[in-house]
Amino acid sequence: MKTVLITGANKGIGLETAKQLAGLGYFVYLGSRDKQQGLKAVEKLNALGLANVDAVQLDVTNLASVQQARKELEAKLDALNILINNAGIAGHQSQTFRAGDMTNLRQLFETNFFGAVQTTQQFIPLLEKAAHPVIVNVSSEVGSLTMQSSAAKRANWALFSAYGSSKTALNAFTIMLANELKNTAFRVNSVTPGYTATDLNGHQGLKTAAEGARSIVHVATLGDELTTGKFYQDRGEVAW
Template structure:
């Protein structure tokens, strides 16, 4: 086993968008960045770009919807580093034609399952598999990238900016992500591990065809903050860059 770095951070979907920006900023602070990406070409390109920025980065093949791929990544990180300090569950997807998925009753059940498989079940599978390594950290941090669209409170409020954006399959998957955060934080309440959900806001990424109004630099701010929480920081919460987001 190689000498352990001060901080190891795995970011799923780190080859682009919010994941890449988070990787760059965490890495610039001295963390070793494990670039979780399914594609070797995309993962190695992100690794190259990060290293050009002075970041100690390493691509780790990780298809979050494939348990074998997840298990292989756990073994690789375990044998090389022996622990994991930060897990950023960033990988996510949106499927379907907007004209149909924006009407809940028209949602195709197969697309609903596909969305949950990527955005929720995969996140749970990754977290469960890596938790033994996170427990070895002196101060483990788990950040689940959620969305304000997952807030039931906000979706019940007509004054909410995105009140009419009722894309059930995506929104519900992020509500489920928040449930995972609450339950896992409770389980780990007597440990040094902190688990929180991050709302990066409506960010311009390929997930929305780059229609978002926020930059990845703005979006990564809250993710970074939750990944680097101090010992007295919160756990089991839902936050954007301005503070608490209602459930």
């Protein structure tokens, strides 16, 4: 049975992604900053008849926590097939660069960028043991420089400058890691679930968590022909 680790998987898009992948027959580890919340999420999935799930305590901003999670999975698995860097925060307002709070900006990068990088670094050795390892970085369209440069988008997205910049950095990580791993079996891609109603945005999104998770699941489970180093949404490619 192929295995998956999803960070920030105790609720929202992460939990729905876990549900969908478990339904497809993968064994899914739900990474959760709070282990008890992770166990509650596992119970919810068990109640739906999904037994192929487990919780692992994993705070992406805490290296010791990430290392402990890695050791826990190394003791259980021969290989990890898929890593989904889903954990993220939205930060608070104001997020303008002319007056935004620097502490807020640093916290956004600590979770949305540095957390994904250090989690990936720790789990690459276990991923390398899989025949065709996959890394999916859950990004956002507000991280697209092309879309941010659009006059139609600019006014609406001004409030998300700090969050957007952390996702732009995550997209850069996707491209550069894909380039580093281009001569290997790895596939590394960014995916935006779109404007999805979750705790991240006060449930103001236009998509359900189930709808948002579908694009993540699609890219994570495509065959080996999928090009690496790309940015996807709803089964189509997004401009960087």
